[in-house]
């Protein structure tokens with residue numbers, strides 16, 4: 001038995017159930033070496049390297065064999081390209097009011113220029129933010145929903161800040177030019193055409209911003225936060241005419257038309273991907289719950305049957321937003337990853353009961369209609385750029401990892417290893433399936449079980465996977481865990497370009 005900084009390596013037999021028993025038995029019999037609650041590791045490795053035949057242990061599986069492990073692009077290239085495009089657009093938009101002011105008849109004054117630059121930038125940033133959240137497949141697949149959501153939330157704070165600076169500088173500029181006090185100037189500005197509507201829109205955006213602050217958001221349900229967030233659309237509608245009537249666009253018919261077309265295009269994207277596509281998918285794929293399989297305490301797999309599912313082009317590592325059409329669930333779509341490779345007529349998700357919605361799904365009735373949005377997520381085999389692969393899963397983050405473990409292309413000479421962190425042996429999901437996949441594919445799975453916080457440190461990872469710096473790493477787990485593991489991977493010499501992550505939190 002080899003000790004790895006507090007992790008005990010046990011060469012287990014092929015079944016996780018036996019492995020769990022072993023773990024407990026060995027803990028009890030290990031005297032001073034293994035105490036209950038001590039972190040433990042079980043590993044499974046097939047005796048030889050068989051030729052890869054992706055076929056799901058659960059009866060799912062595409063049966064498609066890709067013998068050439070694809071070499072994909074790093075997502076950072078696409079991210080930089082999108083961010084660069086956004087920044088270039090922002091600079092053009094910010095430059096325009098300065099050009100207008102420089103060519104104007106009156107001398108340049110800082111307050112109106114700041115007001116105009118911030119106003120134009122805010123109008124542009126709103127467009128960019130809506131486009132990022134439109135769920136356009138190109139963005140979702142190449143950047144990833146979690147990254148888009150992070151950009152959106154940072155951008156949202158920026159928009160509110162820009163609008164407040166815009167409003168303040170506009171009032172200051174008015175007060176200076178009319179020699180009025182700030183309150184009188186504010187009242188006069190607010191009574192200009194379309195300004196009262198824009199002011200109400202600004203107040204709504206501030207409310208959304210406050211509700212989205214971490215402290216406030218953690219105190220309210222997702223549904224309540226989402227309902228408040230919908231005020232954003234009302235706020236945009238209220239301020240739109242003010243944008244067109246502002247001095248930078250007013251009187252310039254071509255610019256007004258271009259600006260209005262940009263807004264129309266982005267809102268059309270939003271409606272297409274968030275409303276029309278789910279409706280079309282519901283009619284085309286006619287999905288229903290076909291089976292519920294208990295997987296562990298408070299965890300079930302839900303098998304969903306449907307028609308023409310290959311048209312969705314879903315891949316292991318991706319997730320859908322699932323809307324179960326029961327009286328108490330139909331209003332919310334929850335994101336859940338595929339926990340098995342998708343097939344032509346079946347998708348499988350695995351749900352841990354964390355709150356009300358996921359609790360209700362534990363005993364959802366067979367035959368319930370399901371409407372999906374997706375597939376989403378960039379953590380697929382397309383991201384891969386190296387021969388050897390390391391998958392790291394924490395808790396219920398095993399769901400997309402299990403699907404990737406099952407199907408990520410593998411040819412002789414390549415190594416596939418899964419590190420699966422669970423709080424205790426009872427919380428290990430899919431043990432038998434993982435062992436079976438490992439055996440069939442010649443892959444390795446290490447169960448890192450217990451309360452040893454060091455078991456995913458750089459040293460521990462290097463002890464288990466010495467060539468980690470030359471691998472692609474896919475990981476999924478609670479945000480705290482994945483942040484710590486990312487730091488460990490950096491410590492082990494791996495750069496961010498090879499880390500592909502899905503966070504179970506937006």
Ligand SMILES: Cc1cc2nc3c(=O)[nH]c(=O)nc-3n(C[C@H](O)[C@H](O)[C@H](O)COP(=O)(O)OP(=O)(O)OC[C@H]3O[C@@H](n4cnc5c(N)ncnc54)[C@H](O)[C@@H]3O)c2cc1C
Pocket residue numbers: 145221222223319332333334335336337338349350351352353354355356357358359396399400502503504505506
């Ligand atoms: C990309 C992704 C993939 C996921 N895959 C899985 C999976 O395979 N298995 C699994 O068990 N869990 C998964 N989750 C987590 C799962 O979505 C949440 O646990 C579930 O939505 C909680 O809903 P609730 O009503 O039970 O809990 P609540 O108590 O209402 O919420 C718990 C947490 O989930 C978030 N949440 C709630 N509803 C939504 C929603 N509609 N959209 C986004 N976030 C929401 C809340 O912000 C909160 O942080 C995934 C999450 C994401 C973002």
